[in-house]
Amino acid sequence: MSASIVKTRRRLLPAERSERVWSYLLLVPLVLTFGGFTLWPILASWWYSFFDWDGVGQATDWIGLDNFVEVVTNEAFWRSFWHSFLFSVVALLVELPLALVLAIMLNNPRLRGRNVYRLALFVPVVTTTAVVGIVFVALLDPVRGAVNEILTGLHLVGEPINFLGSTTTALPTLMVVDIWKGFGVTLIYWLAALQTVPKDLIEAAQIDGARRWGVLRHITVPVVLPIAIVIVLLLFQRSLNTFDLVQAMTAGGPSYATDVVPTYIYRYAFDPYMQAPRYGFACAAGVIFGLLTLVLTLIQAPVLRLRKRMAP
Amino acid sequence: MSHPRTLSRRTLLGATLAGATVTGLTACTGQGTPSNGPTVEVVVALVPDPPGASDFYRKQFDSFEAANPGIKVKIIENPGDKQLSAVELMFQQGNAPDVYRAQESGFDRMYDRGWARSLQPYVTDEFTARFPQGSLSPASSGIHRDGELYSIPLTWGKWATLDAFVYNKSLLKASGYEQGPQTWSQLEEMAKAVTRDGKGKVFGFAPQQASGIVRVARQGVPYSIPGDGLDLRTGKPNTADPIMVESVELHRRMQADGSMITGWETWDGSRAYTEFAGGRFAMYVTAPWHVAEIRKLMPDIDMGISVCPTPDSGRGGFSPITASFAPMWAMSSETKHPDESWKVLDFLASAEFHLAYYQEFGTLTALESAWESAARSQPDQAALLDVATESMALVPNPRLASEGGKAILDARAAKPELRFTDAAMESMVKNEPFEPKAVKLDRALDAFLADLYSSGKATAADITFADWVPTKPYESK
Numbered sequence: 001m002s003a004s005i006v007k008t009r010r011r012l013l014p015a016e017r018s019e020r021v022w023s024y025l026l027l028v029p030l031v032l033t034f035g036g037f038t039l040w041p042i043l044a045s046w047w048y049s050f051f052d053w054d055g056v057g058q059a060t061d062w063i064g065l066d067n068f069v070e071v072v073t074n075e076a077f078w079r080s081f082w083h084s085f086l087f088s089v090v091a092l093l094v095e096l097p098l099a100l101v102l103a104i105m106l107n108n109p110r111l112r113g114r115n116v117y118r119l120a121l122f123v124p125v126v127t128t129t130a131v132v133g134i135v136f137v138a139l140l141d142p143v144r145g146a147v148n149e150i151l152t153g154l155h156l157v158g159e160p161i162n163f164l165g166s167t168t169t170a171l172p173t174l175m176v177v178d179i180w181k182g183f184g185v186t187l188i189y190w191l192a193a194l195q196t197v198p199k200d201l202i203e204a205a206q207i208d209g210a211r212r213w214g215v216l217r218h219i220t221v222p223v224v225l226p227i228a229i230v231i232v233l234l235l236f237q238r239s240l241n242t243f244d245l246v247q248a249m250t251a252g253g254p255s256y257a258t259d260v261v262p263t264y265i266y267r268y269a270f271d272p273y274m275q276a277p278r279y280g281f282a283c284a285a286g287v288i289f290g291l292l293t294l295v296l297t298l299i300q301a302p303v304l305r306l307r308k309r310m311a312p
Numbered sequence: 313m314s315h316p317r318t319l320s321r322r323t324l325l326g327a328t329l330a331g332a333t334v335t336g337l338t339a340c341t342g343q344g345t346p347s348n349g350p351t352v353e354v355v356v357a358l359v360p361d362p363p364g365a366s367d368f369y370r371k372q373f374d375s376f377e378a379a380n381p382g383i384k385v386k387i388i389e390n391p392g393d394k395q396l397s398a399v400e401l402m403f404q405q406g407n408a409p410d411v412y413r414a415q416e417s418g419f420d421r422m423y424d425r426g427w428a429r430s431l432q433p434y435v436t437d438e439f440t441a442r443f444p445q446g447s448l449s450p451a452s453s454g455i456h457r458d459g460e461l462y463s464i465p466l467t468w469g470k471w472a473t474l475d476a477f478v479y480n481k482s483l484l485k486a487s488g489y490e491q492g493p494q495t496w497s498q499l500e501e502m503a504k505a506v507t508r509d510g511k512g513k514v515f516g517f518a519p520q521q522a523s524g525i526v527r528v529a530r531q532g533v534p535y536s537i538p539g540d541g542l543d544l545r546t547g548k549p550n551t552a553d554p555i556m557v558e559s560v561e562l563h564r565r566m567q568a569d570g571s572m573i574t575g576w577e578t579w580d581g582s583r584a585y586t587e588f589a590g591g592r593f594a595m596y597v598t599a600p601w602h603v604a605e606i607r608k609l610m611p612d613i614d615m616g617i618s619v620c621p622t623p624d625s626g627r628g629g630f631s632p633i634t635a636s637f638a639p640m641w642a643m644s645s646e647t648k649h650p651d652e653s654w655k656v657l658d659f660l661a662s663a664e665f666h667l668a669y670y671q672e673f674g675t676l677t678a679l680e681s682a683w684e685s686a687a688r689s690q691p692d693q694a695a696l697l698d699v700a701t702e703s704m705a706l707v708p709n710p711r712l713a714s715e716g717g718k719a720i721l722d723a724r725a726a727k728p729e730l731r732f733t734d735a736a737m738e739s740m741v742k743n744e745p746f747e748p749k750a751v752k753l754d755r756a757l758d759a760f761l762a763d764l765y766s767s768g769k770a771t772a773a774d775i776t777f778a779d780w781v782p783t784k785p786y787e788s789k
Binding site for chain 1: 512
């Protein structure tokens with residue numbers, strides 16, 4: 001006997017209807033805030049980037065692609081982009097593996113006080129960046145800073161190091177502070193990833209005689225790899241947009257040695273020495289930065305495809 | 313017997329809305345506090361500087377309110393570098409302050425947008441008489457636009473551009489010097505000696521960021537070259553002028569040999585006078601308001617105040633007097649209470665306020681009569697007055713001279729990459745020769761001017777004052 005299924009539209013019960021209405025109602029705040037504070041500013045900045053606009057009143061002076069041409073031919077823009085890119089690369093090469101190593105150590109249930117260590121590593125993340133910046137500026141001061149006092153006191157250096165005032169040391173110093181500040185987030189990502197590794201799989205391997213390295217190589221890494229790819233992307237994006245720490249510690253100086261794209265944009269939009277801010281130009285720089293970020297992310301597309309293949 | 317009741321979502325929502333409505337109504341009705349008569353609130357947006365200004369302004373406006381019972385002054389404070397943006401946002405939101413601080417070229421930014429109201433209808437003979445004779449002439453006051461008064465000054469006309477050289481006499485004496493340097497080579501020699509004797513704890517000099525380099529350079533060349541890269545005698549860029557190059561090379565040498573205090577590159581505005589008061593370096597060139605701050609921090613410091621050292625070949629320029637005053641306070645074009653706002657502005661231009669400001673901060677204010685005799689008997693201020701007499705002179709001001717001149721300076725300001733100070737700082741911090749950078753900068757400035765001229769917004773004549781001799785006070789024809 002062939003059974004045919006006839007779909008009929010069932011009338012929703014009042015309780016079901018009410019639940020649906022509530023579901024949509026509860027979405028409204030999110031849609032409104034996302035539209036108002038994320039989508040609209042993005043679209044508006046694209047629009048304004050075609051104008052010579054100082055941020056006041058209606059943008060009326062249409063200049064086509066002039067702002068874009070000025071940005072891409074501006075040496076300072078590419079220098080700041082290079083610095084932003086370096087922040088990301090260093091985060092991937094240093095912060096990512098270091099956080100993994102610590103996460104593996106902190107994931108060991110036999111480690112005493114591991115929650116205290118986790119908390120200690122996460123505290124910088126929840127500390128206000130401006131405060132972190134001001135404190136580090138004081139700590140690293142070459143005249144009275146604690147770091148130089150210790151280094152010279154222990155005779156590790158002959159004279160104080162001008163960490164933030166030298167064009168050779170300022171950027172690496174900021175990168176170290178940035179890594180320290182964001183380290184907790186990457187650590188939490190890794191811890192979450194490690195906790196997806198089935199314990200019975202590890203126990204079975206251990207019964208079969210696998211040692212710690214073998215478990216790591218043949219079980220832990222393959223299981224966490226799909227999540228690791230997401231962590232890489234998140235870390236890359238976060239580091240590329242470093243702004244507040246740089247603004248608080250050096251504002252892009254000395255001599256633009258730590259200028260990143262967000263400080264570059266900020267300067268054109270809010271520099272008090274300008275007779276009129278160049279919001280249109282700053283928008284164009286933001287759009288180009290966004291596009292470059294998109295390209296850099298798309299370059300990683302093959303890795304994302306790999307993740308799809310690896311996903312269980 | 314009563315049954316426990318669970319709240320439904322609808323009840324909860326209803327209760328929340330009712331609560332919000334009641335809170336809103338309470339807030340609305342709460343704004344109007346009981347009063348004996350109509351009270352007008354005048355909103356003043358200001359910058360709480362120098363340190364201690366928050367309390368000072370509140371006390372001053374309290375006394376103003378006591379004398380003007382129908383007016384309440386509400387203060388909105390913004391950080392100095394955010395003031396203009398903050399006030400602009402207030403205008404855009406339809407919530408403009410009645411009175412706001414917009415100083416120097418920042419005022420033009422507001423004026424150009426039509427956000428400043430003419431104060432001319434309120435000007436009386438009594439008001440004009442408060443200021444030095446002739447200083448409120450529309451052509452040169454600096455606070456008039458299109459022949460009408462638009463802004464109220466706060467500081468003495470020479471205050472903003474006075475270049476004071478301050479030095480720690482004890483530190484110089486310890487290195488064998490009885491007085492401060494007169495020339496650039498003496499400055500270099502003394503800075504080196506103090507640093508050597510300081511043994512890593514005390515340094516000879518601090519450049520006080522980019523403005524310090526500008527202050528030193530304009531003793532040797534026309535002020536407009538370190539200011540905007542332009543030589544107003546020819547109307548052409550000239551940062552590669554040999555004296556100009558030497559001014560940067562002087563700083564580069566002092567930076568390279570360690571005569572400058574380490575870490576100045578990342579100092580904020582207050583660090584220079586804090587470190588100087590702490591005796592950690594011996595000399596710097598500064599804005600005059602630092603002097604009072606140093607004295608507050610270290611009342612007994614053995615401080616000398618003199619004219620900034622000049623090139624060994626002699627003075628080539630003066631610290632500029634571009635106008636009688638710099639704009640400071642303006643009335644909003646959108647104020648609903650112009651008369652009350654004027655009363656506040658009138659108070660800010662009163663002898664009572666200026667005397668209080670002078671007494672609190674040691675700043676020489678726009679009303680000379682309020683402080684003149686007191687300042688002459690106060691050694692630091694008397695020294696500043698002497699410095700002004702000796703090292704300041706009237707100079708041509710393209711911004712006031714023509715629309716084209718203003719357009720050129722505004723357009724230059726919108727191109728931070730064309731700042732002389734960026735090239736100079738790079739030369740110092742990276743220890744690279746300045747001349748090639750100056751030549752490159754001059755070329756970029758030439759191209760910038762050519763673009764501007766081709767747009768028809770200005771001509772070379774707007775920034776050319778061929779009859780000007782930079783070592784003499786300029787006389788406008």
